[in-house]
Amino acid sequence: MSQQALVAPRRSMTQWLDSDAPASRRQAMLGTLYRGLGAVLANPSSLIGSIIIGSLFLVAIFAGPIAGNASPVTQEWDIRLTPPGPAHWFGTDDLGRDIFARTVFGARVTLGIVMLVSIVVAPIGLGVGMLAGYLGGWVDAVLMRITDVFLAFPRLVLALAFAAALGPGIMNAVIAISLTAWPPYARLARAETIAIARSDFVAAVVMQGASTPRILLKHIMPLCLSSVIVRLTLDMAGVILTAAGLGFLGVGAQPGTPEWGAMVSGGRDLIYDQWWVATIPGIAIFVVSLGFNLIGDGLRDIVDPKSA
């Protein structure tokens, strides 16, 4: 094997990815990604987490085929409150809907919320944090004061107040969660920006006459991005629990939408006699947030080995 490698030094895909001296920016980026992925998969807890979240994605994508001929919304009154069994694996709810199908389709709702919150939160946090960190002075003071005020509210209570004002609905729940979730990202981006802004390469771009927006977007943001993404992963479980909590309280998803929190809420009064209606969607919430927490634990080990 090694003999052959000596005779014919062929560069395999993995060698190209793992190269110490990347020849192009693309190779460097893909190489970093490859090594990061390797580290994540080598860590047992993040490996299990990745399997859970990977399955979640698969379930969300193939929800239709997995649920088979059961529909998440069709009501069949003659089979109301059937216990779990061969015909309905997770039983049926009080309107005769198949809980297995609803749980499977709920994966789409949950993933949708998680992705939307990430898309909204990251730019807000980055924008506020980079401006505060780069401009400093009174801009920094004002923006950080506002950030502190938002941090001062308990998240769920503030999200509840926002959701109450905006009205029910998943989109409004996403907005409410995002409005309460951005402050830690602003702080993180600010700290990173302050450190990066001191470096020589930024001084060099400033002397070349680059405008402030260009420096922020082209030179500082790419370097802040990785820590923001790590932090997003760490926060995902919290976002899922908050969204489910809002759904449970009835301010998130509308009745009928197969959202796990709302499904638990729907089975609340049936808990003593038909335990499966509330219990099963709750297990789904637990497993998914456990998956994200496991990935987060692994990431923390990789990013900051000291705290392990």
Added chain:
Amino acid sequence: MRDAPDRPRASALIARLASFVLSLLLTFIGLTAVTFVIGRFMAVDPVLAKVGDRASQATYDAVRIEMGLDRPVYEQYLHYLQKVFTGDFGTSVITSHPIIQDLLHFFPATFELATIATVLGLLIGVPAGVAAAAFKGRWPDHVVGVVGLFGYSMPVFWLGLVGLFVFYGQLGWVGGPGRLDIVYDDVVTTRTGVLLIDSAIEGQWEIFRNAFSHLILPAVLLGYFSLAYIARMTRSFMIEQLSQEYVTAARIKGLSFWGAVWRHAFPNIMVPLITVIGLSYASLLEGAVLTETVFAWPGLGLYITRSLFNADMNAVLGGTLVVGAVFIGVNQLCDFLYKVFDPRLRTA
């Protein structure tokens, strides 16, 4: 001579106290700005909410002027701020009491729940965290890790329902939702609002037992979430301390391992633990919103969610403001205590 080092310490303390009060005040004003903006700009038209959608244009305009909504925004905000500082949050639509009165009525139930939960979390979480650190990488560490991980991942409302199903529905070990069985309602006069104290004062031990059987399940539940957090933080503080050289030195001098842990390392983690306990206490207020809904526990959380469904925006915002104020109050107090108790920060 003994006064000399004390005087700068006292004045430093006063300066710190002043800056503490100032930052508390600033944050509180910020909180009111957020609730003002939510109430004024995001909610349904407050005039419409009051007059209903069948009112004539003339009535609408009259009410609009009466509510002061025709004046500039900053004037409205100052007016709002003035009302908030005098404890006037308006009147609740559901209870038709002033909101501040409602909040004072509902607060003790939340206080009772959160306090007992924190005490439980503390009594189990701190020793568990210390054990996990002392046996790092062995089974006690793994057990604490898994218990903590589950605590971080479980939806509190779901665990509450499962708990009710098992311990109330199936086993009948605990009281069901609510603070008391209906027969005992209004027997005890309200003194502190904390039922365990009120019934003990009057010597109504039957009611005390009943109140306790209702309290125990939600308290243990919230205590579990607080335990998960406290144990995790205790563990990481302790690991850091145990790797310090003074611990090794004490061991070389012949001190037993546990002696080093409790006598030398533990006092050093007590100060950062204050902050953790405060944060956990404050976050229980948040968990209380969901727990109180599940257990029909008549506290602030239930008040906020009930008001929400009756479109009682003033009550929602009043409750949010009070919870926010308690939250920052506890956090800032911990920050302050941290600085007072840490000798290294005293002579700054």
